[in-house]
Amino acid sequence: MSLMLATRPNATAPVNFPAKRSLGDSFELIGALMNFALNEEIYGEGEPAEYLYKVKTGCVRTYKVLNDGRRQVGAFYLPGDIFGIETGADHTFSAEAICSGAVIVVKRSAIASRAMGDSTLSKQMLDMTMAELKRAQGHVLLLIKSAQERVAGFLLDMAARERKQGEVDLPMSRQDIADYLGLTIETVSRTLTHLEASSAIALPSARRVLLRNQGALARLNA
Amino acid sequence: MSLMLATRPNATAPVNFPAKRSLGDSFELIGALMNFALNEEIYGEGEPAEYLYKVKTGCVRTYKVLNDGRRQVGAFYLPGDIFGIETGADHTFSAEAICSGAVIVVKRSAIASRAMGDSTLSKQMLDMTMAELKRAQGHVLLLIKSAQERVAGFLLDMAARERKQGEVDLPMSRQDIADYLGLTIETVSRTLTHLEASSAIALPSARRVLLRNQGALARLNA
DNA sequence: CGACCATTTGATATGGATCAAGCGATGTGG
DNA sequence: CCACATCGCTTGATCCATATCAAATGGTCG
Numbered sequence: 001m002s003l004m005l006a007t008r009p010n011a012t013a014p015v016n017f018p019a020k021r022s023l024g025d026s027f028e029l030i031g032a033l034m035n036f037a038l039n040e041e042i043y044g045e046g047e048p049a050e051y052l053y054k055v056k057t058g059c060v061r062t063y064k065v066l067n068d069g070r071r072q073v074g075a076f077y078l079p080g081d082i083f084g085i086e087t088g089a090d091h092t093f094s095a096e097a098i099c100s101g102a103v104i105v106v107k108r109s110a111i112a113s114r115a116m117g118d119s120t121l122s123k124q125m126l127d128m129t130m131a132e133l134k135r136a137q138g139h140v141l142l143l144i145k146s147a148q149e150r151v152a153g154f155l156l157d158m159a160a161r162e163r164k165q166g167e168v169d170l171p172m173s174r175q176d177i178a179d180y181l182g183l184t185i186e187t188v189s190r191t192l193t194h195l196e197a198s199s200a201i202a203l204p205s206a207r208r209v210l211l212r213n214q215g216a217l218a219r220l221n222a
Numbered sequence: 223m224s225l226m227l228a229t230r231p232n233a234t235a236p237v238n239f240p241a242k243r244s245l246g247d248s249f250e251l252i253g254a255l256m257n258f259a260l261n262e263e264i265y266g267e268g269e270p271a272e273y274l275y276k277v278k279t280g281c282v283r284t285y286k287v288l289n290d291g292r293r294q295v296g297a298f299y300l301p302g303d304i305f306g307i308e309t310g311a312d313h314t315f316s317a318e319a320i321c322s323g324a325v326i327v328v329k330r331s332a333i334a335s336r337a338m339g340d341s342t343l344s345k346q347m348l349d350m351t352m353a354e355l356k357r358a359q360g361h362v363l364l365l366i367k368s369a370q371e372r373v374a375g376f377l378l379d380m381a382a383r384e385r386k387q388g389e390v391d392l393p394m395s396r397q398d399i400a401d402y403l404g405l406t407i408e409t410v411s412r413t414l415t416h417l418e419a420s421s422a423i424a425l426p427s428a429r430r431v432l433l434r435n436q437g438a439l440a441r442l443n444a
Numbered sequence: 445c446g447a448c449c450a451t452t453t454g455a456t457a458t459g460g461a462t463c464a465a466g467c468g469a470t471g472t473g474g
Numbered sequence: 475c476c477a478c479a480t481c482g483c484t485t486g487a488t489c490c491a492t493a494t495c496a497a498a499t500g501g502t503c504g
Contacts, residue, residue: 064363066444072366074359077409087356115341122337122344129351129489134309136358138298141286143365144294147492174451182366187492189452204449222288283457322495396483409460413486428469 023111023124024082027054031104036097045094049086051105055079058101059171062093063179073180075135076172078161085132098172143182145222150181151191152220155201159211168209245333245346246304249276253326267316271308272326277301280323281393284315285401295402297357298394300383306330307354320394326332365404367444372403373413374442377423381433390431 033056036042042053045064053060055077062074062083074093077083081099086092097103115122142153154177158168170177177186192209195201200217202210213218255278258264264275267286275282277299284296284305297317299305301323308314316428319325337343376399380390392399400407414431417423422439424432433439 043454066363068444070366070444072363074362085355087352087359092359093355100240115344117341119338119341119344122341122348124342126351128349129348130309133307133351133355133358134314134353136362137309137314140296140358140365141288141294143362144292184493185451186453186494189390190492222290222292406461407483408462408485412460415484 002101010203023121024054024080024129025104027052027082027104030110031103031106034105035102037100038097040097040100042095042097042103043091047091049084049091050108051084052082052108052111053095054082054083054104054106056102056104058103058182059098059174060095060101060103060179061098061172062095064093067119071179072182073176075139076158076176076180078171082128085129090201098176127146147181147183147187147191148194148218148220150183151188151195152200152217154181155211156214156217156221163206166211166214168211170209172208174206227334229284245350246276246302247345249274249326249328252332253328255324256322256327257322260319261368262319262322264317264319265306267313269313270311271306271313272330273306274330274333275306275317276304276326276328278281278324278326280325281320282317282323283320283394283398283402284317286315287380293401294313294404295398297361298398298402300393304350310379314376319400323342361424368407369403369409370414371442371444372405373399373410374422374439376403378432378436378439378443379431381436388433388434388436392429392431396428 029042031054036058042060043049053121057079059079060077060081060083062077064072066072066073075083076098083095085092111121111125115125138157142150145153155168158170159166162168172180174185174188177183178188181188183191192201192203195217196203200211200220201213202215204210244359246392253276258280264282265271279301281301282299282303282305284299286294286296288294291416297305298320333343333347337347341366360379364372367375377390380392381388384390394402396407396410400410403410405413414425416425417439418425422433422435422442424434426432
């Protein structure tokens with residue numbers, strides 16, 4: 001994958017790092033744009049974590065495959081989200097495009113060397129990591145709940161992130177949702193059907209959810 | 223609690239922050255020592271997060287109570303561990319002493335202002351936050367597994383942290399373990415009994431576990 | 445149209461929760 | 475110093491939510 005990056009034709013040349021901007025904005029200026037097809041791997045578990053990524057268009061999942069074949073989805077990243085933050089030298093998760101789209105890529109070492117002596121940048125790195133920590137903590141809280149609560153919580157979270165008042169377009173499959181919530185695909189499907197039956201949501205199509213009664217969903221979201 | 227801190231007799235006066243030391247070491251030098259009794263609250267959910275803490279002796283749990291009364295334990299902190307890292311201005315978890323012990327307390331603002339212009343310190347803050355992120359990610363992976371796998375994983379983790387080759391002294395109750403693993407106290411107890419029956423562990427007393435067959439435990443720990 | 449894949453729906457099995465009781469250590473008062 | 479209350483833990487019986495196995499439906503693309 002790092003090989004692909006080096007030879008990518010649409011990679012823009014790095015310029016001086018603008019200290020005043022937010023790290024997220026800086027991605028646009030110094031990063032290289034890469035396109036990914038549906039289900040294409042962006043990086044793999046165990047590979048050296050050389051880059052940080054920002055979703056430009058499309059959607060990305062990170063995941064880990066346990067030694068018995070079960071897959072755990074760590075997170076979904078939507079346009080504007082930064083991913084690839086790692087706690088060590090190597091990636092502990094894999095990342096794949098959930099739908100075709102583009103990602104902006106920045107060399108981690110460029111950021112690290114800049115951070116040396118740039119306290120604003122350091123602060124931004126810390127904030128990004130803390131946002132990721134908050135996400136992981138929220139994920140833990142989801143996983144101790146009932147299937148209904150997990151699905152309701154997931155829908156509310158996605159709705160908040162997509163900022164399309166009361167409706168959600170799910171870019172990921174039922175299997176992705178199941179692996180994120182620690183449920184089976186059948187339970188996710190049944191739970192959605194049940195939420196529809198109780199008129200908390202409507203399902204005009206499988207990937208499209210209308211939140212009919214956010215209060216009811218929020219109440220489930222203990 | 224912050225009131226207690228101000229009037230604590232054994233609080234040592236802050237001195238200049240030594241930039242060359244690790245953040246963990248610095249706690250000893252600039253922090254105030256506070257003692258806590260069994261089950262005493264160190265801070266509460268929703269309170270402003272003014273301090274960072276390092277366990278000197280004893281053990282601490284962080285937790286959150288959901289609106290239906292369920293409790294989720296976020297983490298256990300043993301001597302040497304730093305806790306109180308927060309992603310916002312306020313604590314999103316509560317912290318309590320699991321057994322009586324002492325904690326070193328450092329004002330967060332002192333660290334933050336120092337970090338401005340001290341890249342080593344910034345790096346240390348980032349590393350601490352990343353360690354916490356890794357922990358939370360590991361917690362997510364535990365919570366999707368079976369009861370046996372959760373308990374086995376928990377024991378191996380505790381054993382690794384206590385560094386007493388092949389034996390674990392559990393400072394926390396079965397209820398604490400259950401609330402950490404997202405199980406009931408009965409299931410934790412039964413699972414331990416079962417692990418003992420299959421001679422993966424021995425239980426000379428309720429809070430003392432001997433790891434008889436770490437290979438078997440690790441195999442459960444998918 | 446027909447093949448394929450994602451999703452839903454149905455029937456049954458099961459792991460862990462719940463309800464309930466018993467046990468063992470620790471500590472207290474008579 | 476022992477009887478007994480208390481608390482944390484274990485064990486037993488039953489129930490239920492979710493997994494598993496299996497089949498039907500529906501949407502998409504050649």
